[in-house]
Amino acid sequence: MTVRFPAPSNQSFMDGGSMGKIGITELILRDAHQSVFATRMRTEDMEPILSKMDKVGFWAVEMWGGATFDVPLRYLNQNPWDRLRLIRKLMPNTKLMMLLRAQNIVAYRNFPDDIVRKFVHYAHKNGIDVFRVFDALNDLRNMDVPMKAVKTEGAHLQACVSYTISPVHTTEYYIKFMQELDKRGSDSICIKDMAGMISPKRAYDIIKGYKDRGGKCPVELHSHSTSGMTGLAYQRAAEAGVDVVDTDISPVAEGTGHPATESVVYAFKDTEWDTGLDMDLLLEMREYFKKIVKKYRHLIRMEALRPDPSIVLHQIPGGMISNLVSQLEQQRAADRLDEVLHEIQKVREEMGYPPLVTPTSQVVGVQAVMNVLFGRYKKIPTETVDYVKGMYGRSPAPISDEIKEMILGPDWKEQVITCRPADLLEPEWDIREKELKEMGLYREPEDVLIYAIYPQIGLKFLKGEARAEFNSESLPLPIDHPMTRAFVKSFFPEHKEIYLSEKDPALMVREALDSAPAKQARPEGPETFKVKVGENEYDVTVYPPGIGPGMEVTRSASLPARNAPVQGPSPARPVGPVKGEKVKSPMLGTIFKILVKEGERVKKDQTLLILEAMKMENQIISPRDGTVAKINVTIGQEVGSSDTLLIIS
Numbered sequence: 268m269t270v271r272f273p274a275p276s277n278q279s280f281m282d283g284g285s286m287g288k289i290g291i292t293e294l295i296l297r298d299a300h301q302s303v304f305a306t307r308m309r310t311e312d313m314e315p316i317l318s319k320m321d322k323v324g325f326w327a328v329e330m331w332g333g334a335t336f337d338v339p340l341r342y343l344n345q346n347p348w349d350r351l352r353l354i355r356k357l358m359p360n361t362k363l364m365m366l367l368r369a370q371n372i373v374a375y376r377n378f379p380d381d382i383v384r385k386f387v388h389y390a391h392k393n394g395i396d397v398f399r400v401f402d403a404l405n406d407l408r409n410m411d412v413p414m415k416a417v418k419t420e421g422a423h424l425q426a427c428v429s430y431t432i433s434p435v436h437t438t439e440y441y442i443k444f445m446q447e448l449d450k451r452g453s454d455s456i457c458i459k460d461m462a463g464m465i466s467p468k469r470a471y472d473i474i475k476g477y478k479d480r481g482g483k484c485p486v487e488l489h490s491h492s493t494s495g496m497t498g499l500a501y502q503r504a505a506e507a508g509v510d511v512v513d514t515d516i517s518p519v520a521e522g523t524g525h526p527a528t529e530s531v532v533y534a535f536k537d538t539e540w541d542t543g544l545d546m547d548l549l550l551e552m553r554e555y556f557k558k559i560v561k562k563y564r565h566l567i568r569m570e571a572l573r574p575d576p577s578i579v580l581h582q583i584p585g586g587m588i589s590n591l592v593s594q595l596e597q598q599r600a601a602d603r604l605d606e607v608l609h610e611i612q613k614v615r616e617e618m619g620y621p622p623l624v625t626p627t628s629q630v631v632g633v634q635a636v637m638n639v640l641f642g643r644y645k646k647i648p649t650e651t652v653d654y655v656k657g658m659y660g661r662s663p664a665p666i667s668d669e670i671k672e673m674i675l676g677p678d679w680k681e682q683v684i685t686c687r688p689a690d691l692l693e694p695e696w697d698i699r700e701k702e703l704k705e706m707g708l709y710r711e712p713e714d715v716l717i718y719a720i721y722p723q724i725g726l727k728f729l730k731g732e733a734r735a736e737f738n739s740e741s742l743p744l745p746i747d748h749p750m751t752r753a754f755v756k757s758f759f760p761e762h763k764e765i766y767l768s769e770k771d772p773a774l775m776v777r778e779a780l781d782s783a784p785a786k787q788a789r790p791e792g793p794e795t796f797k798v799k800v801g802e803n804e805y806d807v808t809v810y811p812p813g814i815g816p817g818m819e820v821t822r823s824a825s826l827p828a829r830n831a832p833v834q835g836p837s838p839a840r841p842v843g844p845v846k847g848e849k850v851k852s853p854m855l856g857t858i859f860k861i862l863v864k865e866g867e868r869v870k871k872d873q874t875l876l877i878l879e880a881m882k883m884e885n886q887i888i889s890p891r892d893g894t895v896a897k898i899n900v901t902i903g904q905e906v907g908s909s910d911t912l913l914i915i916s
């Protein structure tokens with residue numbers, strides 16, 4: 268017999284008091300695809316199933332926030348506000364939840380309070396019922412304004428405690444933090460285990476401890492399946508009295524995602540924690556999303572679907588390790604991964620044990636890479652400086668004076684902030700609104716938020732210049748084809764994630780060329796090879812260095828031909844006969860900002876330009892007093908290690 272769960276809008280056990288049952292928050296529309304295929308699910312792939320999902324009886328459906336604001340603008344040419352309105356319309360009976368990154372809203376930097384308040388206002392107005400507010404550092408000062416804004420709107424405030432493992436993150440720490448969230452008016456509390464590290468014992472101890480000590484809020488456990496322990500943790504959480512757990516419908520579940528909805532529902536069936544969800548509807552959802560996932564298979568990494576228990580030992584999420592590997596490969600130091608993993612532990616301790624999630628994972632990870640490559644704190648990216656100054660918030664454990672001095676210099680005391688980071692920001696709403704109106708791009712207040720939060724990509728979107736990227740089915744070649752990556756790189760240079768092969772596309776093409784039948788001495792002009800890969804044949808035209816687009820691949824089989832120039836990084840312009848001291852690039856990266864002009868007088872240690880490497884800003888400083896004799900690079904140019912950037916005479 269199927270037990271129908273009452274529609275949450277009418278009567279929810281969390282609103283009406285616990286009935287011993289467990290609620291389910293379904294994550295398929297936000298965290299599931301964010302964790303498994305880079306947040307790429309398009310609105311039209313959600314629409315056909317929404318009315319069915321509305322009948323299942325979920326406590327809530329998380330469907331907005333996190334990266335679902337950024338990605339539609341950047342990669343899908345879709346308006347995130349339109350998605351919210353559509354889901355609201357088609358799911359009138361289900362509570363809609365969004366993840367709000369506290370003062371960072373839906374990005375990775377602090378916004379002024381007026382933008383935060385406007386965002387919460389319009390998100391609620393367009394349909395968000397539950398605001399899940401979190402700060403990676405658990406700095407209540409960062410959570411304060413967004414939490415109050417949610418209460419002001421009359422929406423459900425679900426404040427989070429971010430879970431991580433460290434000597435300061437004890438069970439007592441979590442219980443105290445949850446009690447504090449109680450006091451500040453939370454309607455429910457989420458234990459947010461974003462890296463999937465919580466053990467069954469920890470889940471039990473924290474939830475039981477909070478409830479036994481008079482905790483008033485219902486508790487929701489959000490954990491990823493990364494460690495492989497999460498199903499067990501959910502069981503122990505149930506025994507401790509958890510009220511809601513978070514799951515994904517099975518086609519996108521497990522691995523870096525979350526436990527499968529159907530599995531959890533079935534596991535609790537006929538127990539005191541029975542979820543009461545409609546299993547038949549869940550199976551219909553499963554069939555639907557099985558088909559949808561195929562459209563995004565170019566983004567799914569096999570290793571992301573398997574558990575990685577090593578995370579609880581070193582606490583480094585799998586996604587972060589693959590980032591580190593590619594950063595080290597870029598710097599031609601792939602063999603130093605073990606040293607970097609070891610260094611991460613030291614850097615994290617020195618930084619006061621921030622959890623290893625974005626953006627603090629990036630600060631710790633890149634600093635560790637730099638320390639291994641160039642010596643401990645010899646190179647310090649801007650982001651590390653900002654973190655140590657307190658611009659991200661208060662670190663969980665204090666940072667020692669020695670480390671502060673090493674990173675900020677002898678005058679560190681003047682640089683460190685003790686106020687709430689957003690206190691340093693001026694209001695922005697009126698300025699952004701005026702700018703947008705002057706550009707003739709204002710249609711509604713929600714546009715101002717698109718522009719204020721993502722000034723570049725938001726503006727591109729509002730101007731109608733954004734472009735939707737491919738999906739697996741629209742790629743010009745089969746998804747598992749060795750040249751697909753090269754095609755993607757050339758058509759969608761901004762598309763950084765395609766998990767087809769560990770190999771470099773240039774290497775794959777080289778291998779294909781080596782297996783080509785006609786191998787001759789290198790000619791003067793372009794040369795065309797017939798290359799057969801599997802069942803398909805291609806004409807590959809290779810241009811000698813310095814001539815033509817580098818390489819062209821044309822499909823010579825029956826399918827329509829499509830040309831794709833494949834280009835490697837352009838080398839820095841050759842240095843002329845200018846005399847002086849060469850300032851060289853310490854690593855592979857992209858020129859982000861040039862702060863001086865040719866002919867300008869500069870002082871020793873003055874910042875000349877900013878090199879973006881490993882997604883972080885690195886200052887290139889002048890080795891001495893002098894004049895900028897020549898600037899050898901342009902903004903956006905990719906430079907290699909030891910390329911000459913400019914000359915100081």
Ligand code: CO
Binds near residue numbers: 298461489
């Ligand atoms: Co998550």
